[in-house]
């Protein structure tokens with residue numbers, strides 16, 4: 296189930312809000328400019344579907360999203376517990392960073408935490424199958440799907456160079472473990 300916990304950024308372990316209600320999640324995230332939607336999409340795919348088949352199946356949704364956001368490209372990220380780069384990618388995404396474009400992701404399956412750090416607060420959004428999240432450009436954040444990541448997500452890019460992160464050097468994610 297999707298969820299949201301909000302903390303003061305100097306008080307890990309003591310959430311000021313903890314909810315699993317999608318309407319409440321969306322409303323709280325909207326206060327920091329984050330778009331969150333749960334999509335009841337009719338798409339069904341075999342668990343071993345290739346990236347191209349996933350992109351094709353979601354093409355109508357992607358076209359609409361890309362039209363709305365002005366994005367130019369989309370890809371699929373698929374993480375499994377035995378992915379050879381699971382550890383390396385986890386380290387990379389766990390370091391607090393920002394992007395110069397909105398980070399738009401749709402969870403086709405599985406789950407992961409997007410954690411935003413802004414206005415003296417930490418917003419830990421647990422995204423699960425069917426969730427769309429858009430983290431605005433320049434908001435500090437990190438991502439964690441744990442030691443055994445298991446998710447497929449669509450990623451939508453405006454930046455022609457693909458995934459470009461600006462790391463803050465703050466080790467805050469170690470103080471706010473989410474998995």
Ligand SMILES: CSCCC(=O)/C(O)=C/O
Nearest residue numbers: 372388400436437438448
């Ligand atoms: C679920 S997509 C992988 C994470 C990612 O691209 C990112 O920028 C996290 O902040």
Ligand SMILES: [Fe+2]
Nearest residue numbers: 392394398436
């Ligand atoms: Fe990011």
Ligand code: NI
Nearest residue numbers: 408421473474
């Ligand atoms: Ni978790």
